[in-house]
Amino acid sequence: MDLFTTAHPFTTGVDISSDEFWSKPFDERDKAFARLRAEAPVSWHPPVSYPAPHGEQGFWAVTRAADITTVSMDSETFQSRNGFTLDPIGASAAGGSFFLAMDPPEHSRYRSLVSAAFTPKQIKKIDDRIAANAHLIVDDLIGAGEVDFVEACSSRLPMETVSDIVGVPASERKRVAQAAENLFGAGEAHRMAPEEAVNLKMEEAIYLYSLAKDLAAHRRANPADDLLTNLVQAEIDGHGLTDDDIGAFMLLMATAGNDTTKQTTSHTMLSLAAHPEQRDWLMKDFDGRIMGAIEEFVRHATPVMTFTRTASRDVELNGAQIAAGDKVAMFYCSGNRDESVFDNAAAFDLSRPRFPRHVAFGGGGTHFCLGNGVAKVQLRSIIGELLRRLPDITFGTPVAMKSNFVNGIESLPAHVG
Known part of the structure; x- marks a missing residue:
């Protein structure tokens, strides 16, 4: 069957828009993406399901790694200011997304301000805290018996790291973690009706925003030797970050x-x-092999599956005629399985060459x-602690999260002796 009709052609026989499609396992979804990569690497699709009214007509699906890189590198043509999610919420979500929804030169200025705060001294502090937190997390796992690995391990280190960076006090850290779960993870919002979930997510976003804004104001008045002080004091060409910026x-x-x-x-x-043979290979020279292995961890997992841009002008991409104003979706989950780039792309291979690069961190560009x-420091620390200290941990069947954005595991039964 021909994948195209006429003009703004919707695909036929390849569904990547429905809730049903995004409820399928990753490997099953990739069969659809594999067909698109082979037959229609840039193709037009109806908008994904969304619980609120919207005016979107559809989106272009970019499924090959090379085309994802082309879109990523050309921020003048493919812009972020109108939103970056597959869901048809557009610029209405931009307020809380900081520089994700900005384009150069504004994006470049804000990114430089944040980067300037991460001095070598502060990076060393963060790295040390990550290592210490990873050790404590595995301490708590030893002898725990039956646990949900996501709750007991995977979810803990990232939020401790975020809290350390922004200076969240111990009294608020549990609440911050809960809010983050409801926004993006498998928290209470994930089990609500869509309309209720949207309202709860808005409340959680306001809480996190307000907390960080208050912390920033406190640090302006009471500077300390920490990263948050660096953030509020950072300045480039007379510009700095406001308390609202810190909240975002x-x-x-x-x-x-x-x-x-x-x-x-x-x-x-x-x-x-x-794949115990992959684990054995890694442990034969963990320190020498882990950084290359992390690239494969991230490529194979592809935790963020999609990001979108909006075309600022009429443009041709791999034979597709994209009009100004059209939504363009980069499917990292497809690009990281691109057979033309990665040998045996579906395989988990820790010895895979680091070039060509995967697109799990984006296809390059601004x-x-x-x-x-x-992220790499966290993965090195927590995976190292787990493999060295809990070699006999076993896992049950994971419960997948239904999402068109995050390749998520909601819960994962584990037994720790």
């Missing part, structure tokens, strides 16, 4: 900076359990993941 940054960190590392941890431990370094 917290919201970004608590969502994107949390769930990505959490999901990669869960997926990686499942993959290592299913929006390449700012937190990728912190």
